[in-house]
Amino acid sequence: xxxxxxxxxxxxxxxxxxxxxxxxxxxxxxxxxxxxxxxxxxxxxxxxxxxxxxxxxxxxxxxxxxxxxxxxxxxxxxxxxxxxxxxxxxxxxxxxxxxxxxxxxxxxxxxxxxxxxxxxxxxxxxxxxxxxxxxxxxxxxxxxxxxxxxxxxxxxxxxxxxxxxxxxxxxxxxxxxxxxxxxxxxxxxxxxxxxxxxxxxxxxxxxxxxxxxxxxxxxxxxxxxxxxxx
Numbered sequence: 001x002x003x004x005x006x007x008x009x010x011x012x013x014x015x016x017x018x019x020x021x022x023x024x025x026x027x028x029x030x031x032x033x034x035x036x037x038x039x040x041x042x043x044x045x046x047x048x049x050x051x052x053x054x055x056x057x058x059x060x061x062x063x064x065x066x067x068x069x070x071x072x073x074x075x076x077x078x079x080x081x082x083x084x085x086x087x088x089x090x091x092x093x094x095x096x097x098x099x100x101x102x103x104x105x106x107x108x109x110x111x112x113x114x115x116x117x118x119x120x121x122x123x124x125x126x127x128x129x130x131x132x133x134x135x136x137x138x139x140x141x142x143x144x145x146x147x148x149x150x151x152x153x154x155x156x157x158x159x160x161x162x163x164x165x166x167x168x169x170x171x172x173x174x175x176x177x178x179x180x181x182x183x184x185x186x187x188x189x190x191x192x193x194x195x196x197x198x199x200x201x202x203x204x205x206x207x208x209x210x211x212x213x214x215x216x217x218x219x220x221x222x223x224x225x226x227x228x229x230x
Contacts, residue, residue, distance in 0.1 A: 055126055064089050070126050072133035074186070079133045091115070102157045103128050127184040132157060134186035134215075141217035148230045149220055159183060161216065165223075166230040167198070174198060174229075178211065188212060203228060 055070040068084045084097040084105075092115050099105050105125065112121040135158035142163070143151060152175065153162035159180040166173055175194035182189050191211045193199040199208065207228055210219040223229045 055122055060085070065095070068122065070122070070129055072130045074130075074134040074137040077137075079137060080129075082129055086118075092118070099125075099129070100132075100156070103132065124184075131184050131186055135159070135180060138186065138216050142220065145217055146220050146224075157183070161188075163216075168227060168230050172198075176211070178216065186215060188216075 055068055057069075058067050059065075060067050065085060065087045068086060070082045070084075072079045072081070082097070082099045084099070085095045087093050087095050094105065094109060094114075097105060103125075108124050108128065109121055112124050114121040139151070139154055139158055139161065142149060148166065150164040151161070152164050154160060161178040161180075163176045163178070164173055165176060172195065177190075177192045177194075178188040179190040179192075180186075180188050188211065191208050193204060193208070198204045203226075206226075207219075207223055210222055214222070220229070
């Protein structure tokens with residue numbers, strides 16, 4: 001019994017030591033989820049948990065840099081995630097990333113003055129990436145949901161889309177061009193029908209408005225229900 005009593009303080013000490021280690025690991029894990037950088041570099045930036053369309057920032061290399069993960073989403077569905085490593089010292093700069101080359105990362109960094117306003121840069125970059133992911137997802141849904149509509153042309157940025165419709169009554173083929181010149185949006189800035197006679201009709205003016213104001217895969221569904229295309 002005496003030995004048992006002597007062993008109890010050691011056991012309690014060991015338990016306290018393990019609890020302290022667990023607590024230290026918990027604190028370390030929580031701290032990794034928050035931005036604790038020098039406010040001289042990040043005067044307006046705060047932590048945002050990763051969410052559909054959001055981004056997550058974690059310190060790396062003893063506070064000398066950060067890793068940013070930008071999650072893209074469309075209609076609440078997670079799509080691709082892109083990553084950047086940003087050095088903080090001796091100056092703020094992007095060291096490497098896996099963002100597609102047609103997204104002007106360095107240009108956005110300069111335009112939004114990444115040196116003094118990191119949050120503005122990340123917000124704008126997130127807009128570009130989410131808009132691209134949204135346009136890409138719409139194109140995918142057009143191909144999956146509308147077999148009678150032929151995709152004649154598209155580009156890697158999904159900023160140009162040319163579709164071929166068939167008008168049921170006349171069995172006429174109509175080319176429709178959609179241009180997305182605002183790369184921070186999922187909706188087109190220009191819609192053009194090659195058939196001038198159709199495009200001037202009140203019915204097809206409604207179709208034009210649909211395509212300008214509604215995601216293309218949803219606009220096509222409405223046009224089919226109205227009997228404007230096959």
